[in-house]
Amino acid sequence: MLESNSIPILKLKEFLIVSIQTDLHDRMAEQLQYDILNRISETSAKGVLIDISALEMVDSFIGRTLADTAKMAATLDADIVIVGMNPAVAITLVELGLSLEGVYTALNLDEGYELLQKITTADGEDIQNPDSEDSVVEDMNEPGSD
Amino acid sequence: MSEKGIKNFNKRIEAIEEILAAAAGGDFAAQIDIDMDAADLLTSVETGINLLIADLGEEVQESRKRADDLAEKLELIEKQRKAIEELSTPIIKIWDEVLVLPLIGALDTRRSQKLTESLLTEIALTQSKIAILDITGVPGVDSAVANHLLKTVSSVKLLGAHCVVTGIRPEVAQTIVHLGVDLSDVETLSNLSEGLKWAFRHLKLMAEARKS
Amino acid sequence: MNLVRIKEERDIVVARSAAKKIAQEMGFGLVDQTRISTAVSELARNIYLYAGQGEVHIEADCNPRSGLRITFTDQGPGIADIKLAMTDGWSSVKSMGKGLPGAARLSDHMEIQSELGKGTTVIIEKWLPE
Numbered sequence: 269m270l271e272s273n274s275i276p277i278l279k280l281k282e283f284l285i286v287s288i289q290t291d292l293h294d295r296m297a298e299q300l301q302y303d304i305l306n307r308i309s310e311t312s313a314k315g316v317l318i319d320i321s322a323l324e325m326v327d328s329f330i331g332r333t334l335a336d337t338a339k340m341a342a343t344l345d346a347d348i349v350i351v352g353m354n355p356a357v358a359i360t361l362v363e364l365g366l367s368l369e370g371v372y373t374a375l376n377l378d379e380g381y382e383l384l385q386k387i388t389t390a391d392g393e394d395i396q397n398p399d400s401e402d403s404v405v406e407d408m409n410e411p412g413s414d
Numbered sequence: 415m416s417e418k419g420i421k422n423f424n425k426r427i428e429a430i431e432e433i434l435a436a437a438a439g440g441d442f443a444a445q446i447d448i449d450m451d452a453a454d455l456l457t458s459v460e461t462g463i464n465l466l467i468a469d470l471g472e473e474v475q476e477s478r479k480r481a482d483d484l485a486e487k488l489e490l491i492e493k494q495r496k497a498i499e500e501l502s503t504p505i506i507k508i509w510d511e512v513l514v515l516p517l518i519g520a521l522d523t524r525r526s527q528k529l530t531e532s533l534l535t536e537i538a539l540t541q542s543k544i545a546i547l548d549i550t551g552v553p554g555v556d557s558a559v560a561n562h563l564l565k566t567v568s569s570v571k572l573l574g575a576h577c578v579v580t581g582i583r584p585e586v587a588q589t590i591v592h593l594g595v596d597l598s599d600v601e602t603l604s605n606l607s608e609g610l611k612w613a614f615r616h617l618k619l620m621a622e623a624r625k626s
Numbered sequence: 627m628n629l630v631r632i633k634e635e636r637d638i639v640v641a642r643s644a645a646k647k648i649a650q651e652m653g654f655g656l657v658d659q660t661r662i663s664t665a666v667s668e669l670a671r672n673i674y675l676y677a678g679q680g681e682v683h684i685e686a687d688c689n690p691r692s693g694l695r696i697t698f699t700d701q702g703p704g705i706a707d708i709k710l711a712m713t714d715g716w717s718s719v720k721s722m723g724k725g726l727p728g729a730a731r732l733s734d735h736m737e738i739q740s741e742l743g744k745g746t747t748v749i750i751e752k753w754l755p756e
Contacts, residue, residue: 293639325642325660327667328728351574355534356660358572364664364728365714367568374574375541386623531657
């Protein structure tokens with residue numbers, strides 16, 4: 269395995285794009301969290317797309333790290349959308365007892381991008397709160413309160 | 415002594431022991447040779463043993479047959495169970511990006527795991543945004559079934575699609591509330607046509623948001 | 627039979643990859659492979675977090691049903707209250723507290739033997755579908 273611990277974070281306009289292409293070990297996941305938060309802070313990005321379609325396994329540590337990163341990003345005024353989770357990973361995560369509540373998800377990068385545009389351009393304070401029930405945006409793609 | 419008047423006593427006792435040993439080993443075919451012309455005290459014992467072993471042999475054969483029948487029936491049931499499992503999990507693509515899963519029959523852990531697996535695979539394959547789970551045909555919705563449904567809904571959400579559960583009969587609604595199952599995170603509707611309306615409304619909203 | 631020694635955090639990845647590979651070779655479906663590698667990840671991490679080091683044995687074929695048996699052993703502090711450790715959300719160090727109960731839910735069978743001050747052995751089994 270390569271010693272390099274960093275996963276590239278690309279900037280596209282006001283968004284960041286991360287594609288995880290390798291099996292994450294714990295320190296790598298923590299490093300990624302740190303890097304994403306730093307890039308948000310540097311670039312004032314409004315949203316982050318994290319593509320996990322290549323991840324064959326998400327255990328409780330990686331799951332929690334992803335969910336925490338989303339919460340931390342929200343305090344920096346950025347939304348995170350997790351994109352392309354494998355069916356087997358989703359089933360296993362739920363059986364493990366993790367449903368990543370409050371985290372936005374999308375089927376693919378296209379959908380994730382559209383979702384980010386919607387949640388970051390929608391007016392009002394509840395953009396930051398995935399559990400709010402009022403806005404049209406939340407009604408459409410909000411993860412927590414369906 | 416007791417051996418008085420009994421011919422070949424030791425030999426005959428040995429024969430009895432042999433026959434009993436054979437029977438104990440599962441062989442009921444052998445019988446004790448009895449010389450009816452020279453009947454004595456031991457002859458009635460020998461006759462009795464022969465009858466007993468013959469009866470036992472029949473019984474054993476009978477019960478073996480029953481066991482075979484039972485195994486055959488169990489095999490048949492297993493085959494039918496598999497057939498039902500396959501028959502009862504159709505996933506219908508009813509509209510672009512909308513899947514319907516009409517659930518029929520009891521939902522146990524194993525079946526709901528299989529269902530979830532096929533549904534999620536289909537969602538990923540067709541990139542469908544909405545899955546409608548219709549539970550009209552599921553009898554006895556209890557807390558276990560409700561929890562299975564919750565898990566399915568949660569995993570659909572993780573994929574980035576939406577899930578709505580339809581076909582909640584009034585008594586099912588009552589049971590769910592009585593059991594204290596929290597379905598507030600799940601979009602539930604009374605019937606499939608309401609579910610379809612919900613899906614279309616949803617798709618329209620998304621399309622409109624896309625235009626703006 | 628396959629043995630992975632857990633000494634550092636990266637060995638967690640080695641253990642789960644090895645388990646997944648064997649599961650795949652045995653004919654487990656993709657979802658079961660994922661369940662297995664995730665359970666191994668949780669339990670191997672437990673070794674790393676609680677005991678510092680230990681071993682993961684991965685064996686194909688277990689009686690009475692064919693499947694995979696994975697044994698996690700360490701000479702760590704042991705578990706004082708197994709029942710409590712099996713409770714969702716309970717954790718004595720920085721972790722989710724999903725490890726043991728989560729791994730149990732992902733397996734078909736789980737056994738735990740633990741002695742305070744001596745160590746812990748956790749065995750999980752995943753059976754091939756008939």
